[in-house]
Ligand SMILES: NC(=O)C1=CN([C@@H]2O[C@H](COP(=O)(O)OP(=O)(O)OC[C@H]3O[C@@H](n4cnc5c(N)ncnc54)[C@H](O)[C@@H]3O)[C@@H](O)[C@H]2O)C=CC1
Ligand SMILES: CC(=O)[C@](C)(O)C(=O)O
């Protein structure tokens with residue numbers, strides 16, 4: 345359906361125009377092989393299974409995630425296979441290894457992409473940066489994308505709650521003439537609330553910008569800056585944390601989610617409104633050059649190169665964990681752990 349986003353009209357696909365029954369009809373003869381069982385793998389595979397699709401999972405044996413797949417109800421030899429066996433059995437291959445991991449498995453996946461199969465991604469990364477990944481799909485398969493706009497953990501949680509995370513979708517190559525109905529059916533099948541169309545390049549550039557920017561990188565940066573200034577001026581950790589993070593996640597962001605920034609402002613004091621209206625523009629102006637630098641680094645493929653380089657190392661998990669523990673052990677997030685315990689619903 346066509347909808348106005350501000351003054352711009354866009355086409356979105358909802359469950360109303362493309363109900364689950366239609367998705368099941370489109371994919372009734374397909375075997376959907378979900379390759380990789382990290383964060384997106386479980387969310388998408390379990391939602392597809394619960395929605396009545398024919399799904400198998402491919403994962404390395406003797407790994408923690410193989411055991412997790414078994415614990416989630418996938419049966420070795422029936423619905424859970426080694427990666428190569430799943431590639432062979434699947435007619436739609438959902439390539440949900442980490443973006444760096446996809447490079448290593450690509451020769452195997454490619455070998456099993458016989459004509460008419462579909463290659464499905466949840467990120468435009470591998471194909472867009474194919475000068476770095478080597479992922480160049482054969483011409484006689486569909487190449488499609490459904491990118492849930494959130495963590496696989498939320499995708500599953502929201503599905504179980506009867507809600508739906510929104511996703512973008514894209515078609516890179518339509519070899520069968522059925523790529524469009526295939527990709528939309530998969531998008532509905534994995535539990536998307538609605539789908540908006542993009543292309544692989546735009547998906548990856550916006551996504552890499554978003555996660556490095558406001559969604560993850562910038563927000564931690566801005567939290568740290570304010571927390572430090574409050575602490576340096578003699579405020580206690582609990583006061584600094586509450587005024588920086590807790591109030592935002594518990595009180596104010598839910599209001600923004602419900603009805604927008606203006607409505608959240610309107611539900612705060614006129615004192616706060618005066619100050620926030622004065623200060624948001626200096627913050628925008630201070631951070632915009634950093635966002636421009638970030639977008640350029642994404643566009644130039646530098647962010648992709650860094651990610652491939654670091655996540656292809658044998659000990660990449662340990663290294664990431666080390667850096668995450670640095671965050672976890674910072675005073676701000678230690679204070680956060682105590683504050684979370686104090687929420688009445690947590691005790
Ligand atoms: N994590 C998320 O919620 C989101 C991820 N995506 C995209 O979905 C795709 C999958 O991402 P995640 O689920 O985060 O992946 P992940 O980092 O959790 O890894 C998925 C699986 O790949 C396996 N793997 C890694 N390297 C391997 C290798 N060399 N050989 C064999 N297996 C290997 C891991 O064991 C794991 O089971 C990526 O394209 C990512 O950008 C998109 C939206 C959100
Ligand atoms: C959750 C999501 O969509 C991210 C942040 O882009 C990602 O995990 O890559």
Ligand SMILES: [Mg+2]
Nearest residue numbers: 492493494551
């Ligand atoms: Mg994303």
Ligand SMILES: [Mg+2]
Nearest residue numbers: 467551552555
């Ligand atoms: Mg991402």
